[in-house]
Amino acid sequence: MNNFWNERYAAEDYAYGTEPNAFLKEQLQRLQPGKILFPGEGEGRNAVFAAQMGWEVTAFDSSSEGKAKAERLAKSKDVEIDYQLKAYHEANFQAESFDALVLIYTHIPAQMRREYHQKFARFLKPGGYLILEGFSKEQIHNSTGGPKDINMLWSQEELEGDFAALSTLKIELLETELQEGEFHRGKAAVIRAVGTK
DSSP states (O other): HHHHHHHHHHHHSSSSSOOOOHHHHHHTSSSSEEEEEEEEOOHHHHHHHHHTTTTTEEESSSSSSHHHHHHHHHHHOOOOOOOEEEGGGGOOOOTOOOOEEESSSOOOOOHHHHHHHHHHHHEEEEEEEEEEEEBBGGGOOOSSSSOOOOGSOOHHHHHHHHTSSSEEOOOOOOOEEETTTTTTTEEEEEEEEEEEE
């Protein structure tokens, strides 16, 4: 899987563009900046935006190509991000150390999804925020991005179970028009969640 992402990110263009995800942008503008974590951050468009908004950003991904492009993007925007090269299972941060957790299209293999989602939630401080957007299971019928394995796509029930430790969790399923670089373009079935610990 690591080779897949390194190959995708090796192109000169940014696979998903350099603009932040629209839902993330909307949510971050409502919050007071603090410490924020971006697992599976790829080429860095969302982490860099958060840094521009005044957040103290930690991000990680297993793709060295993604890390290089994220750091290049941060430099071009004159911001700093702490971008670590590590896989999901290697992510070990202090419990309750982040004010926000962002999961944007981080589709983890089904057998590991719940374990990692619960692990990431433990890194949130009490009162910390979850911001999530990904493809719902209905996306299997579209060709506008996302895994072709329906078990890697998300349902409301799965996310409710994964993030049961949060004190609030609001989930929305919708159809939207994506315009995120070459690989997220067109009509898509997405699922969004915001929550607090």
